Amino acid sequence: MGLKQIDHSSKEYDQMVTLRFEIMRKPLGLTFAPEELAKEKDDILIASFDDDEILGCCILSDMKNGCVRLRQMAVQKNMQGKGIGESMMMFAETLARDKGFKTMTMHARDTAIGFYEKFGYKVKGAEFTEINIPHHIMEKRLL
Numbered sequence: 001m002g003l004k005q006i007d008h009s010s011k012e013y014d015q016m017v018t019l020r021f022e023i024m025r026k027p028l029g030l031t032f033a034p035e036e037l038a039k040e041k042d043d044i045l046i047a048s049f050d051d052d053e054i055l056g057c058c059i060l061s062d063m064k065n066g067c068v069r070l071r072q073m074a075v076q077k078n079m080q081g082k083g084i085g086e087s088m089m090m091f092a093e094t095l096a097r098d099k100g101f102k103t104m105t106m107h108a109r110d111t112a113i114g115f116y117e118k119f120g121y122k123v124k125g126a127e128f129t130e131i132n133i134p135h136h137i138m139e140k141r142l143l
């Protein structure tokens, strides 16, 4: 298994979008708008691969003023619970620190709050609805 940064509009990016669709959108009856994906060309795209097979992914978006937002964290269904999410969090945090970001934030699905808490993220503010499901903002200082 290996973690790497991938390029927008590459074969790996297509695999990433397919994974995100299967894990995060299809169960909610939702898709990705082309404009939503086009905006990701300036993001940091991270994926975990086993040879040519994508196992997991996440995205870092620059929110300016030293803050970076983690988005689209997803692990292939049959590979969940094996530490892939944890390894992507470590990789994403190291990359974010190296790039000088001071704070990491995310819109966490309520079902994933316990996962982010494992890495020291704290809920900030009230529940809100995004893509029709409850979320909370979570945040951590990257020391």
Ligand SMILES: CC(C)(COP(=O)(O)OP(=O)(O)OC[C@H]1O[C@@H](n2cnc3c(N)ncnc32)[C@H](O)[C@@H]1OP(=O)(O)O)[C@@H](O)C(=O)NCCC(=O)NCCS
Pocket: 023, 024, 072, 073, 074, 075, 076, 079, 080, 081, 082, 083, 084, 085, 086, 087, 107, 108, 109, 111, 112, 113, 114, 115, 118
């Ligand atoms: C949430 C997700 C990314 C976690 O990845 P994963 O590879 O399954 O997680 P890991 O195996 O690395 O787990 C790391 C730790 O977090 C815990 N954990 C994993 N998912 C959790 C969850 N949803 N709630 C609470 N704890 C969780 C694990 O038990 C493990 O704890 P341990 O170290 O004490 O054993 C993955 O389950 C997933 O893709 N879920 C569906 C999509 C999703 O909800 N994404 C997040 C959107 S905000």
